Amino acid sequence: MNINFEQKILEAKELFKPFYKGDFELFSSPTSHFRTRAELSFFHNENGEIFYAMFNGKQKYIVRNLDFADEKICALMPKLLQALNLNQKLKTKLFGVEFLASKKELSVSLLYHKDTLEIKEDLTKLSNALNLNLIARSRGKKLIFGKENLRQVLDIKGKKIIYEFDNDCFIQPNTYINEKMIEWVSKQILTQEKSDLLELYCGYGNFTLALAPFFRRVLATELSKKNIAYALKNCTLNNSSNIHFARLSSEELSKALRKEREFFRLKDIDLDSFHFSHVLLDPPRAGLEESVIDLAKKYENILYISCNPTSLKENLTQLTQTHTITNFALFDQFALTPHLECGVILKKINNASK
Numbered sequence: 312m313n314i315n316f317e318q319k320i321l322e323a324k325e326l327f328k329p330f331y332k333g334d335f336e337l338f339s340s341p342t343s344h345f346r347t348r349a350e351l352s353f354f355h356n357e358n359g360e361i362f363y364a365m366f367n368g369k370q371k372y373i374v375r376n377l378d379f380a381d382e383k384i385c386a387l388m389p390k391l392l393q394a395l396n397l398n399q400k401l402k403t404k405l406f407g408v409e410f411l412a413s414k415k416e417l418s419v420s421l422l423y424h425k426d427t428l429e430i431k432e433d434l435t436k437l438s439n440a441l442n443l444n445l446i447a448r449s450r451g452k453k454l455i456f457g458k459e460n461l462r463q464v465l466d467i468k469g470k471k472i473i474y475e476f477d478n479d480c481f482i483q484p485n486t487y488i489n490e491k492m493i494e495w496v497s498k499q500i501l502t503q504e505k506s507d508l509l510e511l512y513c514g515y516g517n518f519t520l521a522l523a524p525f526f527r528r529v530l531a532t533e534l535s536k537k538n539i540a541y542a543l544k545n546c547t548l549n550n551s552s553n554i555h556f557a558r559l560s561s562e563e564l565s566k567a568l569r570k571e572r573e574f575f576r577l578k579d580i581d582l583d584s585f586h587f588s589h590v591l592l593d594p595p596r597a598g599l600e601e602s603v604i605d606l607a608k609k610y611e612n613i614l615y616i617s618c619n620p621t622s623l624k625e626n627l628t629q630l631t632q633t634h635t636i637t638n639f640a641l642f643d644q645f646a647l648t649p650h651l652e653c654g655v656i657l658k659k660i661n662n663a664s665k
């Protein structure tokens with residue numbers, strides 16, 4: 312366990328003391344090569360040579376290697392830089408690069424301040440020479456060399472789950488911890504009484520596909536069109552037949568469930584036919600809106616995954632009016648940074664009003 316995580320654990324225990332006095336389950340991360348996504352800028356020196364760079368406020372510093380990044384990213388970085396430096400057309404007006412890795416595959420996006428159609432041939436050669444899934448982006452245009460989507464196979468306690476996604480999807484950045492999070496949530500619900508699962512913020516189905524076999528039916532919703540498109544594809548890849556995905560914001564879903572508004576996107580889904588025993592929430596850093604808190608309070612079990620302890624604490628102030636925390640886990644998803652991922656299981660208090 313690295314020191315950073317120990318500090319974060321102490322802080323989290325203090326932060327959540329008003330709500331939870333039990334033990335925390337702790338999941339530390341490998342301290343190198345754990346991150347599957349990396350974004351860098353390019354620094355162009357006066358001799359026309361380019362270097363990977365990062366910004367710290369306004370200060371730019373040159374990056375030679377990224378020890379925290381996936382090994383495939385680390386191996387590619389020097390080769391890619393060398394190839395770019397040897398080609399004037401490829402490095403001119405190049406300002407950024409995004410690396411994305413699954414366990415076995417890798418894609419690279421190069422970001423340009425010029426029309427990439429002019430350098431299509433050179434990009435094709437670069438992709439072939441480095442055997443690379445390459446995406447070139449410029450002002451809303453995207454050229455793809457190789458393939459855009461990556462395949463991931465997660466191992467959840469011996470069960471293989473297949474996913475596809477691309478660089479425009481939300482991706483949990485630490486695959487080791489992601490598997491631990493899914494395993495942890497699965498373990499928590501194992502002995503609970505279950506009927507249907509309602510999931511908000513489902514992304515491309517990261518949790519959905521692993522949890523669906525535990526439930527009769529699942530309704531999973533998400534704001535992003537791209538995420539939902541991959542979620543549907545991932546459903547097919549895993550032969551899942553009890554999941555309904557819908558592209559709805561959490562606010563829209565709350566309105567639909569309260570029958571305040573009808574949505575064409577729900578035309579094939581009979582909301583009244585679901586009997587949700589569990590709601591799974593994995594919101595962005597801002598946490599839950601009021602309408603979602605009110606919605607979640609209705610259900611017997613709340614499974615809350617949070618990447619921001621501060622917004623989680625605010626939300627727990629309200630959720631613990633009707634629910635009690637039974638289990639709490641801390642995941643070092645963002646190892647070596649101050650950020651922390653939390654998992655919280657809440658159960659409705661008997662006779663709670665909402």
Ligand SMILES: C[S@@+](CC[C@H](N)C(=O)[O-])C[C@H]1O[C@@H](n2cnc3c(N)ncnc32)[C@H](O)[C@@H]1O
Nearest residue numbers: 481512513514517533534535560561593594595
């Ligand atoms: C922290 S990510 C979790 C995704 C997914 N559970 C996973 O493990 O990959 C939050 C997700 O919420 C989606 N999102 C953001 N704002 C939203 C909103 N208002 N309503 C519904 N989904 C939203 C984002 O597109 C993103 O996929």
